[in-house]
Amino acid sequence: MTSNPISSRIHGPILLVSAVFLVVVMPWLNSCGLIADFTLNLWGKYLCYGIMAVAIDLLWGFTGLLCLGQALFFSLGGYMMGMHLMLMIGKLGQYKSDLPDFMVFLGHTTLPGFWQAFHSFPFALAMVFLVPGLLALVFGYLAFRSRIKGVYFSILTQALTYGAALLFFRNDLLMGGNNGFTDFRTLLGSDLRIASTQRILYICTALLLVAVVAGCKWLTNSRFGLIQRAIRDSENRVLFSGYATANFKLFIFVTSAMIAATAGALYVPQVGIINPSEMTPEKSLEAVVWVALGGRGSLYGPVLGAVSVNALKSWASRAYPDLWLIILGGSFVLVVMFMPNGIIGIPAQFAAWAARRRNRDATTAAAPANRVTDP
Amino acid sequence: MFPFSARRVALCASLLLRFALSVVTCGTLAAGINPPVRETIAAAVTAGTPDEQREIILTLKSNPTPEAISWLNKWKEGAIFLNQDDAGSATALLLTGAPDADDSYATIKLSDGKPMLAADGSPVRINPKTVDFADTDSGLRRAMKEVADLAALADPDPEKRIRAIQDSAIGQNPDKLPALEALKRLEKNPKAQRALDESMAIIQLTSSEPAQRIEACNTLGSLRSLAARDIIKAMVSDSDAETDKETRSAANHALTEIETHIAAINAVGTAFRGLSLGSVLLVVAIGLAITFGLMGIINMAHGELIAVGAYTTYIIQNVFASGLKLSPFGVSIAIPGLNLQSGANLYFAVALPASFLAAALVGLLLERTVIRFLYRRPLESLLATWGISLVLQQLFRLIFGANNVQVNSPLWLSGNWTINDVVFGWNRVFVIVFAVAIIAVTWLVINKTPLGLLIRAVMQNRNMAACMGIRTERVNMLTFAFGCGLAGLAGAFLSQIGNVGPSLGQNYIVDAFMTVVVGGVGNILGTVISALGIGVADQTLQQYLGNPVTGKILVLGAIILFLQWRPAGLFVTRSRSLD
Numbered sequence: 001m002t003s004n005p006i007s008s009r010i011h012g013p014i015l016l017v018s019a020v021f022l023v024v025v026m027p028w029l030n031s032c033g034l035i036a037d038f039t040l041n042l043w044g045k046y047l048c049y050g051i052m053a054v055a056i057d058l059l060w061g062f063t064g065l066l067c068l069g070q071a072l073f074f075s076l077g078g079y080m081m082g083m084h085l086m087l088m089i090g091k092l093g094q095y096k097s098d099l100p101d102f103m104v105f106l107g108h109t110t111l112p113g114f115w116q117a118f119h120s121f122p123f124a125l126a127m128v129f130l131v132p133g134l135l136a137l138v139f140g141y142l143a144f145r146s147r148i149k150g151v152y153f154s155i156l157t158q159a160l161t162y163g164a165a166l167l168f169f170r171n172d173l174l175m176g177g178n179n180g181f182t183d184f185r186t187l188l189g190s191d192l193r194i195a196s197t198q199r200i201l202y203i204c205t206a207l208l209l210v211a212v213v214a215g216c217k218w219l220t221n222s223r224f225g226l227i228q229r230a231i232r233d234s235e236n237r238v239l240f241s242g243y244a245t246a247n248f249k250l251f252i253f254v255t256s257a258m259i260a261a262t263a264g265a266l267y268v269p270q271v272g273i274i275n276p277s278e279m280t281p282e283k284s285l286e287a288v289v290w291v292a293l294g295g296r297g298s299l300y301g302p303v304l305g306a307v308s309v310n311a312l313k314s315w316a317s318r319a320y321p322d323l324w325l326i327i328l329g330g331s332f333v334l335v336v337m338f339m340p341n342g343i344i345g346i347p348a349q350f351a352a353w354a355a356r357r358r359n360r361d362a363t364t365a366a367a368p369a370n371r372v373t374d375p
Numbered sequence: 376m377f378p379f380s381a382r383r384v385a386l387c388a389s390l391l392l393r394f395a396l397s398v399v400t401c402g403t404l405a406a407g408i409n410p411p412v413r414e415t416i417a418a419a420v421t422a423g424t425p426d427e428q429r430e431i432i433l434t435l436k437s438n439p440t441p442e443a444i445s446w447l448n449k450w451k452e453g454a455i456f457l458n459q460d461d462a463g464s465a466t467a468l469l470l471t472g473a474p475d476a477d478d479s480y481a482t483i484k485l486s487d488g489k490p491m492l493a494a495d496g497s498p499v500r501i502n503p504k505t506v507d508f509a510d511t512d513s514g515l516r517r518a519m520k521e522v523a524d525l526a527a528l529a530d531p532d533p534e535k536r537i538r539a540i541q542d543s544a545i546g547q548n549p550d551k552l553p554a555l556e557a558l559k560r561l562e563k564n565p566k567a568q569r570a571l572d573e574s575m576a577i578i579q580l581t582s583s584e585p586a587q588r589i590e591a592c593n594t595l596g597s598l599r600s601l602a603a604r605d606i607i608k609a610m611v612s613d614s615d616a617e618t619d620k621e622t623r624s625a626a627n628h629a630l631t632e633i634e635t636h637i638a639a640i641n642a643v644g645t646a647f648r649g650l651s652l653g654s655v656l657l658v659v660a661i662g663l664a665i666t667f668g669l670m671g672i673i674n675m676a677h678g679e680l681i682a683v684g685a686y687t688t689y690i691i692q693n694v695f696a697s698g699l700k701l702s703p704f705g706v707s708i709a710i711p712g713l714n715l716q717s718g719a720n721l722y723f724a725v726a727l728p729a730s731f732l733a734a735a736l737v738g739l740l741l742e743r744t745v746i747r748f749l750y751r752r753p754l755e756s757l758l759a760t761w762g763i764s765l766v767l768q769q770l771f772r773l774i775f776g777a778n779n780v781q782v783n784s785p786l787w788l789s790g791n792w793t794i795n796d797v798v799f800g801w802n803r804v805f806v807i808v809f810a811v812a813i814i815a816v817t818w819l820v821i822n823k824t825p826l827g828l829l830i831r832a833v834m835q836n837r838n839m840a841a842c843m844g845i846r847t848e849r850v851n852m853l854t855f856a857f858g859c860g861l862a863g864l865a866g867a868f869l870s871q872i873g874n875v876g877p878s879l880g881q882n883y884i885v886d887a888f889m890t891v892v893v894g895g896v897g898n899i900l901g902t903v904i905s906a907l908g909i910g911v912a913d914q915t916l917q918q919y920l921g922n923p924v925t926g927k928i929l930v931l932g933a934i935i936l937f938l939q940w941r942p943a944g945l946f947v948t949r950s951r952s953l954d
């Protein structure tokens with residue numbers, strides 16, 4: 001997975017073309033009426049997932065840390081944005097009150113203290129970064145300090161996510177409980193229900209995706225990225241060479257959490273709802289599936305995986321609702337077993353297979369081929 | 376589900392008793408019945424005014440026999456009918472035999488059990504839909520209840536008698552004291568005597584004499600009476616001048632004693648519930664301790680193997696009963712049933728090995744087709760097995776339906792022992808016994824069998840074991856199948872105490888992994904201690920916070936902090952190798 005499957009000479013232009021297509025051409029086609037509003041909105045959702053997938057890849061593909069809590073950071077970011085959006089509904093809600101509907105329903109008469117500041121958009125935006133970032137910082141510090149790694153890290157992040165989901169399902173947390181937040185009206189004064197606002201949100205998402213991919217590209221190609229990959233391949237050697245690996249991992253973990261949170265914050269106004277079922281361990285695992293399917297260790301593979309799996313899901317869960325989970329699970333097993341580098345790695349895998357075949361043909365008579373027992 | 380089954384048994388018993396009584400009273404007219412009772416009831420039914428009726432019923436208090444109670448019950452249920460003759464005098468009648476063409480029944484007289492004859496000598500037949508039954512009003516029913524309460528106090532069954540004694544204290548009616556005192560002179564059963572002391576003291580709390588009240592308080596305090604707690608509490612908080620100082624201090628004293636006792640009961644109860652929850656965790660995690668702990672495979676489908684065990688139990692139960700019809704993918708499969716009489720109690724003995732084998736077979740299949748390619752890639756085994764878990768869950772949904780299926784517990788699992796006011800439910804005791812048995816079996820297999828020796832050798836050093844001629848592939852396969860079989864056993868077991876549905880496994884998988892991680896990977900003793908520790912901690916927090924979810928969240932937080940202190944769990948497998 002470390003080798004670049006396609007030479008950078010080709011994939012540079014491909015990236016540029018797809019970036020331009022996503023950021024400029026799709027919204028333009030939409031404004032011309034050639035792409036339906038619904039489709040553009042759907043793609044906005046896919047691209048949010050794509051950003052989250054890049055965050056997972058940064059952590060898993062490049063640093064070897066499989067985090068099953070990325071959905072938690074994603075939805076925490078979404079919740080922060082959701083709190084601002086809930087307050088922006090104002091008196092337009094069902095109960096015609098300044099308070100969000102669910103609070104009126106629970107019998108509250110005043111806005112709790114920690115909600116007050118979310119009237120301000122810059123504050124909410126800061127919280128989108130700070131809350132998931134701080135959580136990741138504290139959890140990561142504790143986990144990396146005691147050298148929890150590998151599957152233990154995965155299981156612990158899974159437990160963290162599970163605990164947080166249980167917490168958010170509760171009504172007395174005052175975060176909407178089971179139903180979460182919904183029925184949003186305006187963001188920064190523009191109506192969220194009209195196509196042009198949604199188009200702008202889509203463009204923001206696409207731009208953010210391009211920026212995140214470019215930023216991660218730069219980061220992973222720097223000296224920092226080298227150490228990152230070294231940690232993935234043999235952490236102890238890096239440690240013995242005098243690097244404080246825990247700090248490197250912590251930095252990546254927090255960065256990745258913030259990227260996921262930003263994606264969540266853009267996801268909520270486009271989808272129009274956020275509830276605790278978005279932050280369960282299963283959602284995290286699903287996101288890991290996108291990365292594995294697209295190809296980890298390459299930054300655009302996860303985006304490809306996120307978009308294609310979700311597009312497949314949109315189609316299959318309507319066409320074959322009974323079989324969809326079997327298709328997803330089955331394809332996942334196949335990918336893990338036979339395509340360790342995902343979709344993006346297929347050409348390289350094919351090339352390697354062809355090369356082996358050529359080699360074998362050349363040496364057939366000379367010696368029996370060395371069978372590789374362990375794939 | 377625990378209280379339901381207990382209640383169901385109690386209900387069955389009381390219904391049976393009632394049925395038996397009615398058979399005795401209606402079926403065998405000649406077999407030594409006491410005519411005066413019948414006559415008294417008949418007189419009461421036909422008496423002119425409700426006041427007269429009540430008077431007559433209350434005379435039964437001198438001799439409250441079960442027979443009298445059964446007649447009164449029949450009256451309340453509307454099974455006694457009134458027949459007015461031409462002269463206007465009424466007779467109390469019972470229906471008998473089978474209905475004829477126009478739904479009329481033959482009748483017998485309540486007073487002597489002889490057929491009712493009309494003036495012309497022909498038997499009277501009545502249609503229950505057109506003739507009035509003997510009615511009761513609330514005053515009558517209260518009088519009937521007084522008689523019934525007295526009868527219950529004389530019930531030969533000690534448990535019923537004790538319940539009647541305890542009920543008699545409700546309302547603190549001083550009129551009931553004489554009956555209780557009379558009973559106390561005859562009572563031999565120590566439990567019933569204790570209940571008598573308690574009930575009498577509770578009634579005496581309302582006494583007008585302070586000395587009697589203080590005496591009652593002291594008695595209740597030394598009896599640690601739970602029933603009196605609220606009454607005494609009301610007495611203490613009641614700042615009326617009526618309750619004098621001394622009574623209040625006695626009441627205070629009694630209250631402290633009772634509350635100390637309650638705290639002790641709660642502590643023991645919590646420990647017991649914690650132990651049983653810990654046992655559930657243990658049973659669920661023990662299979663994982665082998666596949667994850669010993670072999671290092673992250674099997675996310677472990678929960679679904681538990682579900683395989685639970686569904687196997689479901690199938691076996693239906694095979695012992697009347698069979699099962701399934702229609703997966705539009706193909707209908709009918710599994711014939713054996714219709715065994717005692718199947719409901721026996722099937723579990725067969726279900727245990729069957730669910731072990733079924734889950735072990737599924738595990739074997741998984742190992743051969745998927746997992747053996749991923750031994751060196753633990754993170755990827757996590758992902759692949761998660762995919763398998765999705766597929767299996769959906770298969771359960773397609774085969775057994777998305778809803779929970781009904782698995783009945785054998786009768787011997789419902790019921791409880793009450794020792795010193797602490798309730799020990801049999802199903803919880805069963806949980807603990809089952810966990811102990813499973814641990815013992817696992818320990819024996821790992822430590823005392825040739826297979827166990829091979830397992831330990833391969834898990835400690837795979838390459839070295841292979842060099843010694845051990846077929847490591849085969850050992851891997853058998854170990855994994857054994858771990859999965861244990862998951863199947865856990866499923867058979869969970870089907871007895873919870874719901875069986877497609878997402879059964881999902882509810883336990885996070886807990887199971889946490890248990891193994893906290894215990895220390897590769898150590899079964901560690902898993903045992905961590906399961907019991909987590910179980911007791913969970914129940915204790917639940918007791919103090921009064922909220923299961925907050926307790927669970929706190930336990931998860933505590934586990935994360937615990938791993939700061941011991942990153943490799945309770946018991947660390949020492950090794951010089953680095954990764």
